[in-house]
Amino acid sequence: MKMIYCIYNVSVAEVMEHILQNTNEKNFQVYDNVLAKTAGSLPRFNTPVWPGYNQTAMVQTEDETNLIKAICAHNLRESDVNEQILVYSWTIEQRVG
Numbered sequence: 582m583k584m585i586y587c588i589y590n591v592s593v594a595e596v597m598e599h600i601l602q603n604t605n606e607k608n609f610q611v612y613d614n615v616l617a618k619t620a621g622s623l624p625r626f627n628t629p630v631w632p633g634y635n636q637t638a639m640v641q642t643e644d645e646t647n648l649i650k651a652i653c654a655h656n657l658r659e660s661d662v663n664e665q666i667l668v669y670s671w672t673i674e675q676r677v678g
Contacts, residue, residue, distance in 0.1 A: 582673040585640040585648060588619055589666040593655075594636050597666060600651045601638065608641040622663045645670055 589597055591613070601609060615635040618624040625633040640648060649668065656665040 582676060583642055583645045583670050584673050585638075585642060585645050586669040587638040587640070587652065587666050588615070588617060588635055589637075590622075590625065590664055591634055591636050593664055593666060596655055597636070597638055600648065600655065601640070604647040604651055606640050606642060606648060610639045612637045612639075619667055622665075641673065 587597065594611075597611075613634075613636050614627070615637050616626045617635045618626075619635070624631040625635050627634045642648065649670075652666050652668050659665050
């Protein structure tokens, strides 16, 4: 099983929702109002100096292939790096419950 961590500008939230629906992901959590500085984009601290904020999605999946492909397709279409979705993944070694 894999854990997929996605971080993105709140302006991309609807896109991410569609990706999760279209890839039939069933196990995920979305966190709103995430303050962050991520590689390659402007900080988003919801302040006058650094306006805006992020959302994150944590996805637990057996096969991340379709999800990663859909996110990569979005990123290829989106030339503004501040509107792209960053993705990190790792293997879940144990699940309890």
